[in-house]
Amino acid sequence: MYGWTGKILRIDLTHSSFTVEEPPASLYESYIGGTGLAGHYLRNFITLPYDHPDMPLLLFTGPLVSTKSPASGRMSIMSRSPQTSAVCDASVGGRFGTQIKKAGFDGVIISGASNAWRGVSINDGSVTFADAEAIRGESTSRVAERVNAASTAVVGPAAENGVLFASIVTDGHYCAGRGGLGLVMAAKKLKYIAVNGSGAPGVFDEDELAKAREDIFRLAAASPALKGALGISEFGTGALYDLMHSRRMMPTDNFRATRFEAAPSMNAHEYAQRYQTKKTGCAGCHILCKKRGAGGQLIPEFETMSHFSALIGNSDIDAVVEANRICNEAGMDTISAASTIACHLELTGGSISPAGLVDILNDIAASRGIGVELKAGSYRYAKKLGRPELSMSVKMLELPAYDPRGAYGMALAYATSTRGGCHLRAYPISHEILRKPVATDRFTFSGKARIIKIAEDMNAVIDSLTACKFLFFAASLEEYARAFHGVTGVTATAHDLLRAGERIYYNERAMNAMNGFIADDDDLPPRFFADSGTGGDGIDVRPIPRGDFLRARSDYYKIRGLDENGMPTEQKCGELGIPWKRS
C-alpha cells in the first residue's frame, strides 16, 4: 500500500490498552482518509451521547500526508458534537497529521473513558498512558510545553469546565475549534495526546507526484488570494477583512448591521504594522498563512479578527489579540465565544470594553459568573432567556464572519452544512467574493443549489485527502487527482474523487438523520429574512428572499438525493454503497 499505512490505531482509555486494525484496501478507496474514513468509523456510534464511553474521538490523516503533495499535512478530528448533537469534524493544521502518519498510522480511534485525567503518547508503533492529574487545569501551551513531543493535541481548562464550544489545540495554536470536540476529549478525561513518528509512507510514483506538485505550485503562484501581494501568504487569512468590509457583509453588532466603521483601522495591514508579523504555517505548506508578531504574539485569523471586533463592537486591536490568546490558552472556539458574547450584549442591551472582554472570556473558560450561562453557547443561552432567535446560529453552531445577506450561496451553504453554521463545507465565498474559479452573482440563488452540492462533495474530498482548502482557490481536484495517483497508485480522476466526496457527505447527512435532524434544521435565523444589512456605495444589502431560499433548499435536496424533508433515501444510500437506516 502506498500513501496510506494500512493501519489504524485503536486506543481504549477504559482499559488503558490499544490494538491495531488493518482495514481492507477497498475501504480506503471508498472513503479516502481524513473526514471520510473517520465518518465511516463514527457511523455505528453516532446516536450515543457525546460523553458515552463508547463514543469515539477520531483523528485521521489522509493519503497525501507526509508526502511532497503541497499543503497536504492536515488531519481531521471527528466525533459527535456536544454543542449541536450533529456530526462534527475539524480539519486541523500543524504537525499532528504528519506525525501520526510517520508513527505508522492513518488514523487513531479513541474510545472508552478514564477514571482520572490521563495523557496518551504514541511513539511509532507503541502507546503509553500517563497520569495527567498534575496538569489538570493547565493552559494548552503549558501542557504542550511540559509534554514536549513532536506534536501534541491538548484540551485546556475550558473543556475541563464543561464549555460546550471547547476546542482541541494542536501544536500550540492549530485548533479543532468548532462544535466542542474538546469536550468530547475531556469527557474521556484525556488531557493530551502526544505523538512522535519516525517513518515515512511509500510513494507510488515520485515523478508523477513531482509533476503534480509543479502544476499546483504554478497555480498557487497565479492566485492573487494565495500568493498575491495582498493575499493570505502575505497577510494571513486576515486579508479577507478589508474585502468583507468593502463588500458590506461584515457581521456587526450580532448581525444587526453589515458594516463596521472602525474596520479600516483594524485590518491585516494594521496587525502587520503594529506587531511586525512574520509568516508561519503547517508542515509541508508553502503558503504559510499563519502570522506571529515579532514578540511572539499569535495574530488572529480572519474569523477571530472580525468577530472580536465588528460583531461585539470592539475597536481595540490589542483586545482582539488578547481575546484570541485567552481562547487559545483555555481551548475555546473563538467564533462561538465571540458570537455568544454578541448575543449576550444584544439581549442585555450592553456594550463591552476591552477589559470587560477579557473578563467575560476568562469567566466562560472558568465557568464562573455569567460564564456559567454563556459556556453553553448562544443558542442555549438565548433560549433560556426566551429569545432563541437572537442566537445567530444554524443547528446551534454560531455563524462565522460572512453575513449571508451578502452572499446567497453562503446562506444556503450555512443552512445545509452537516455540522451547523459553518462556512467551510461549501465555501461559496470562493466564487461569490474571491471570483474563483469564476465569479458568480452573490445576490441570487439561481444555480446555487447544485453549486453548493458540488462544492460540498469537493470539500469532503479535500478534508479526506487531507489537504488545505485554501489551495483550491487556485488548484482543483484535476491537479490533486494526479497527486493522489502519484502517491497511492490508485487510478482516480477528479470526478471519481468527487463521487467519493458525495458518499462521504451523504454519510454525514445519514448520521444527522439518525439523530433526528430534518429540513427545519437546515435553516437560518429569522433576522436574515426580515432585516436589511448596511447598504451603501452602490451595494444594497436586502433581507434574503425567503421564498427563493426555500426553493433553493428544496432544489438542493433533490440534487443531493434526499427526500423533501432532507432525509436520506434507501435508493441513494444503495447507489453510494452506504448502509441505510430508516430514521
Next chain:
Amino acid sequence: MEALLNKYAGKLTAQGLCDAGSPLLGGIDAEFVWNRDDAAIPMLAEITRGLNINSILYAAPAEPYASLLNFLAEHDGGAECIRPEDSETRTFLHDIPLVRELSASAVIAALKKRKGAVIPGRGIVTWGTVSPEQAFVTFSSICFASFVKFFSDAAVEARRGGLDPNTMRRIVSTIAAYDNYVSGALAGVHLFRGPFEARGDAIGAIIQAGRRTVECRLVDSFFGNISYRLGGVIYVSQTGSSLDELAGCIDPCPVDNSSCAGITASSEFSAHREIYSRTAMSAILHGHPKFSVIMSMLCDKKDTCANRGSCHKSCAERRFVCGVPIVPGEVGTGPYGLCNTLPPAIAGRRGAIVYGHGLFTTGERDFTDAFRSMVDIELMCVKEYRKIIETL
C-alpha cells in the same frame, strides 16, 4: 441560468470563436436548461449526468480554429491529446484531450480528467462547476492554444523545410485575414485623453480601453489585465474579469498595501505595481495578441540550449522581436513569476512580451499609447512571422 447561457453563446460568436447558431450550452440546477434545441441534447445531458458539473458547452469552432484543430489532431499520429506549450495551457489546461469517437462514454472519460476535449471534425466540449463562464473560458483557451501551437509548429517546420503547400496556403490566408482585422483596430479609436485626476475618470478610461482591447481581439477569453496609477492608488482590473465588462470589477489598491480589499485584483497586480515603481508610466495594458505570443516562442537555439524545456521560466538569452524584449516568467508571483522579469525589461520601452503568454504595454498619461503600442507590436510580429514563412 438561461441568461448566462445566452450571454456566453453570444460571446462565442461575437469573438469569432463560433459561427452564429453553433454554440449549444446547457446548465443544470435542479433541472436542465438549454440555450436552444438540438439533436445533441440527449447525449450532452448524459455526459452532464456522468460528471459532477453544472454546465456544458458543445460547439464547432469557427474558421480558422476548426481547420487548425483538425490539422493538429491529424498530425499527431493518433495521439490522445494535443500538447500546446503556451502559458494558458501550461497553467490551466495542461493538455487538450482528443476524443476520436463521438459517444457519451468516450467524452465522459476524457472530461473526467480535463476541463475540455476536442472531437476532431466535430467540435469542442467543455464544462463548468459554478458557471457556464468556465465552459466558455476553456473553449476560448483551446482555440487560442491551438492557434498558437499550429503557427509556432509551422514556423519550426518551415525552417526545417518540411512545410507542405496545403499548410502554407492555410497559413497565408489565415494571416491575411488576421492582419486585416488587427490593422483595422486603430481606425476610429479615440480613447479618453489623460492624465486623469479624478478616480471616476481613471476608472472610465480603464473600462473604455478594456472594451476596445476585446473588440480588437487582442486577448483570448476576454482576459488580460489593465491598470491606471492615480496618486498613491493603483486601479486594477479584478482577477478573472472580462476586459469588456469591467464596470464594478476594478479594485483600488493603495501602493503602500494599507488595505487588502484588492485581494481580488489581477494575478499580475504585483508586476503592475513594480512597473509603476520603476517608471513614470500611468497606464498598463496586458493582452494576449496571438502573433506576439507565437513569435515569443520561436527561438533558433531551442534545440541546443541548456535551458530547453524551461524557456517559459528560465531563459538566459536576451531576446527581442522588432526591438521588443521577450522575457520568461510564469503567471503571478513565485520564484519564476513574471513579476520578477517583466518590470526591468519594460522600463524605458513601450512594451515587453512574456514568453508564450502575452504582451504588456504602457502609457505615460493614458491608454492611447498603450493601446497603439499593442496593435503596432502585434502587427510587427505578424510581419516578422511572414518573413520566416516567405523566406523559407
